Amino acid sequence: MAAYRSSPALSDGGGADGMGKSQASCFWLLLHGLCCLISLVLGFRFSRLVFFLLFSTTTLYTSAPVLRATTTTTTTTTTTTRTETLTLSLPNHPPLPPPAVHSVPNRTRSRVVVGRHGIRIRPWPHPNPTEVMRAHHIIDQVQREQRLQYGVKAPRPLIVVTPTYVRTFQALHLTGLLHSLLLVPYRLTWIVVEAGGVTNETAAILARSQLNFLHIPFPEKMPTQWAERHKMEARMRLHALRAVRERLLDGIVVFADDSNIHSMEFFDEVQKVKWMGAVSVGILAHSGNSEPTPDRQFREEDKENFPVPIQGPACNSSGQLVGWHTFNSLPYREKSATFVGEAATVLPRKLEWAGFVLNSKLLWKEADKKPNWVRDLDAVGKYGEELEDPLALLKDESFVEPLGNCGKKALLWWLRVEARSDSKFPPGSNSLTYLIVEITGRLDLIFTIAYFGILGDPFYLSELSIKLS
Amino acid sequence: MEEKKKEGKEEERKVKDDEKGKKKYWKKDEKKKGKGKKRSLARMPQLKGGELMPYWLRKGRSWVVIQDKGIKAPSGSAGDVLEDDPVGRLKVFVYELPSKYNRKILQKDPRCLTHMFAAEIFMHRFLLSSPVRTLNPEEADWFYTPVYTTCDLTPNGLPLPFKSPRMMRSAIQLISMNWPYWNRTEGADHFFVVPHDFGACFHYQEEKAIERGILHLLQRATLVQTFGQRNHVCLKDGSITIPPYAPPQKMQAHLIPPDTPRSIFVYFRGLFYDVGNDPEGGYYARGARASVWENFKNNPLFDISTEHPATYYEDMQRAVFCLCPLGWAPWSPRLVEAVIFGCIPVVIADDIVLPFADAIPWEEIGVFVAEKDVPNLDSILTSIPTKVILRKQRLLANPSMKQAMLFPQPAQPGDAFHQILNGLARKLPHAEKAFLKPGEKILNWTRGPVGDLKPW
Numbered sequence: 001m002a003a004y005r006s007s008p009a010l011s012d013g014g015g016a017d018g019m020g021k022s023q024a025s026c027f028w029l030l031l032h033g034l035c036c037l038i039s040l041v042l043g044f045r046f047s048r049l050v051f052f053l054l055f056s057t058t059t060l061y062t063s064a065p066v067l068r069a070t071t072t073t074t075t076t077t078t079t080t081t082r083t084e085t086l087t088l089s090l091p092n093h094p095p096l097p098p099p100a101v102h103s104v105p106n107r108t109r110s111r112v113v114v115g116r117h118g119i120r121i122r123p124w125p126h127p128n129p130t131e132v133m134r135a136h137h138i139i140d141q142v143q144r145e146q147r148l149q150y151g152v153k154a155p156r157p158l159i160v161v162t163p164t165y166v167r168t169f170q171a172l173h174l175t176g177l178l179h180s181l182l183l184v185p186y187r188l189t190w191i192v193v194e195a196g197g198v199t200n201e202t203a204a205i206l207a208r209s210q211l212n213f214l215h216i217p218f219p220e221k222m223p224t225q226w227a228e229r230h231k232m233e234a235r236m237r238l239h240a241l242r243a244v245r246e247r248l249l250d251g252i253v254v255f256a257d258d259s260n261i262h263s264m265e266f267f268d269e270v271q272k273v274k275w276m277g278a279v280s281v282g283i284l285a286h287s288g289n290s291e292p293t294p295d296r297q298f299r300e301e302d303k304e305n306f307p308v309p310i311q312g313p314a315c316n317s318s319g320q321l322v323g324w325h326t327f328n329s330l331p332y333r334e335k336s337a338t339f340v341g342e343a344a345t346v347l348p349r350k351l352e353w354a355g356f357v358l359n360s361k362l363l364w365k366e367a368d369k370k371p372n373w374v375r376d377l378d379a380v381g382k383y384g385e386e387l388e389d390p391l392a393l394l395k396d397e398s399f400v401e402p403l404g405n406c407g408k409k410a411l412l413w414w415l416r417v418e419a420r421s422d423s424k425f426p427p428g429s430n431s432l433t434y435l436i437v438e439i440t441g442r443l444d445l446i447f448t449i450a451y452f453g454i455l456g457d458p459f460y461l462s463e464l465s466i467k468l469s
Numbered sequence: 470m471e472e473k474k475k476e477g478k479e480e481e482r483k484v485k486d487d488e489k490g491k492k493k494y495w496k497k498d499e500k501k502k503g504k505g506k507k508r509s510l511a512r513m514p515q516l517k518g519g520e521l522m523p524y525w526l527r528k529g530r531s532w533v534v535i536q537d538k539g540i541k542a543p544s545g546s547a548g549d550v551l552e553d554d555p556v557g558r559l560k561v562f563v564y565e566l567p568s569k570y571n572r573k574i575l576q577k578d579p580r581c582l583t584h585m586f587a588a589e590i591f592m593h594r595f596l597l598s599s600p601v602r603t604l605n606p607e608e609a610d611w612f613y614t615p616v617y618t619t620c621d622l623t624p625n626g627l628p629l630p631f632k633s634p635r636m637m638r639s640a641i642q643l644i645s646m647n648w649p650y651w652n653r654t655e656g657a658d659h660f661f662v663v664p665h666d667f668g669a670c671f672h673y674q675e676e677k678a679i680e681r682g683i684l685h686l687l688q689r690a691t692l693v694q695t696f697g698q699r700n701h702v703c704l705k706d707g708s709i710t711i712p713p714y715a716p717p718q719k720m721q722a723h724l725i726p727p728d729t730p731r732s733i734f735v736y737f738r739g740l741f742y743d744v745g746n747d748p749e750g751g752y753y754a755r756g757a758r759a760s761v762w763e764n765f766k767n768n769p770l771f772d773i774s775t776e777h778p779a780t781y782y783e784d785m786q787r788a789v790f791c792l793c794p795l796g797w798a799p800w801s802p803r804l805v806e807a808v809i810f811g812c813i814p815v816v817i818a819d820d821i822v823l824p825f826a827d828a829i830p831w832e833e834i835g836v837f838v839a840e841k842d843v844p845n846l847d848s849i850l851t852s853i854p855t856k857v858i859l860r861k862q863r864l865l866a867n868p869s870m871k872q873a874m875l876f877p878q879p880a881q882p883g884d885a886f887h888q889i890l891n892g893l894a895r896k897l898p899h900a901e902k903a904f905l906k907p908g909e910k911i912l913n914w915t916r917g918p919v920g921d922l923k924p925w
Binding site: 112114115116117118119120121122125126127128131132134135137138139141142143145146147149150151264265268405 | 675676679698701726727728729730731732734750751752755756759760763764765767768769770789819820841843844845847848850851852853855858859862
């Protein structure tokens, strides 16, 4: 489209009104010459708007309630030109000054006039909250329609397995997960396995949700070292799987750790699994030292360029599973945390449980068309062996289905953030402090926390933020 | 002509034989009977041999045209008109111009094949190998002159229109001297593709374009152009408005799965102020784009900026509304992109004439916002009932709509090339006054700015 101009042709219609035509043209010619000379002398373009402002300052200021003139100066980097932009804000007024209209004889003139128009700005340019809610409603309806049209036709219920235990940040993490699960449009059962037995705190949080949950106690207490904690979590998950097997729950088993961040598209994607699937998990290895991380927008294409490790299935060009992208812990060797609550990087295992999903029929004793490449659940862990990842449940790894565009989409983000073991949440308060955590993942998690939380006492806020960093 | 008549008779016989089986065929005609214009034998134009081209089969009460010559198509209904097949309804003769008018220009600057004005080049290529092309000019209904007027590019890639009027004039002089068909009608059965900003006004600046007006020599010809604005000097009556060229392969390559949820409410990427040419604002886009920026730059529902992201096409597929405001000219490739990616186009351009307006029901697909209502854009968009929005999205998902906006190579049925031919076929037969009596002259060859008269 046209952008090349040799010299801008301004139709300064404002000043020309009321003058004789020949006089006006002479005057403007002289003015133009004067401006050209000035520009030559100064070395940059001299805006003629200065004259407009000079001549009409009185009119501008007397009619102040009508016009609001803001001048902004912009400097371009190629030439040091100072141009003054005059924005006229006109609440419901027709465009002024009257632009010069070229009337071509014997032709119908367009009702749309050529020339300078005012830039209309409404006096209160902020969004109306009712309209914002309406817009979100529209988006929700559109997405629902999309799901109906293009999504899975017969969605299966989900079984979400979460190991948890009472600690300072439990309320933070668990409520976050709770709200993510509330947004899931499918039927779901939430199996919460708690280390150290059933406690009132956890029960209180779970009771606040409107989800269908199963609160299962696990007798051992959670250890204080990360390595032990990872192993114990695996045992807790296995315990939950046994519960699924006993109760013959039907659906898709998803491992959602309470501190992870899930994309809503993750729950849509797992509906496509047949028996066992794997998705890509982004690892947000929290550095512990509050280095200013640049503001990163994680788009799938930029994954290769940014140093965010991804764990997940690796495919060849025809879309078949050939291997796994695992977490490389070499760069973090010195700085990794050993104790829970330590201010250092927490490293994930080679392959996290969260990246795998299974059809619950794999866990049943007897199931229709159950494949033979899966081990019987009773045989797993019988001799106290440690389960590293769900692949230990299988005899043959190659049957795992890669999901999420063959692992190219990172649908969930792994994060472990724990406070120091002697810290406490504000006692007696039902609130969540809104922490500025360096999670560069899903913003809706932070939004939901803030929405449902009450800003706590500034003292506790600062105490907690110090402990984090 | 004899063969055609025989063929027609055979078809007639076949229809009679399959009367019981092919009830569908008759139903189709009854539909046409309601909407189409009935023609009497007397009104059919006589061709040069005294033959009457179409002949009629009367069956019951419905008049059925077996032969080609174009029934006036029903206006407004999207499905059937878009899928009309122009083959057999018209014949186009392509003039053989010396390569300095087309090939040599393209060789000098191959960027002309990828910019948004490339429709003129691809139309030429399409016509050369299309079944509507005829090598016999006597039987042609339309004549095409392949002259690439929008291929003189600056180093930045923008076309300079300063030599285009002379080039066009020189081409017309050539065809009028070497073939008798221009003088026979003074161009009334010729069509030209002029995809530049203001069409055949040949200037990028609107005031200058209006001053120039349409090139005088083209005043009787049909213009196929991207520019369209009602009551504007540069839009002739009877012009065919086409979409700007958008590279089909590039867009296909960036498609994402349709179940990706649309989470952006309003999306726009582009300039709001043209700092190089209109730093004060107010001229560019008649202040509408600047108004959008000033009112909605802090609104979280509006994802608008001047950045050039690598995921522009992907982002459009994740948006519910895509803004298509005017720029220096009212049309923009954003409309094409919005239709292809299923994002509802919000057209902010007063009095714009959209491409193929007689075949595509733009009112039902897009949202039109007057320039004076731009400050209330968020209220307007959020007050549209959800039912209407879902309906628009369903209409946009129609593949024939998307196909009609594209210029694929090689041509596919239902694409923009065929829509242009359909448009030309709908204008047939030519009116009586198109053909000049011998000795009659309407065009004044010396009219226009003096600079245009110089030879090219």
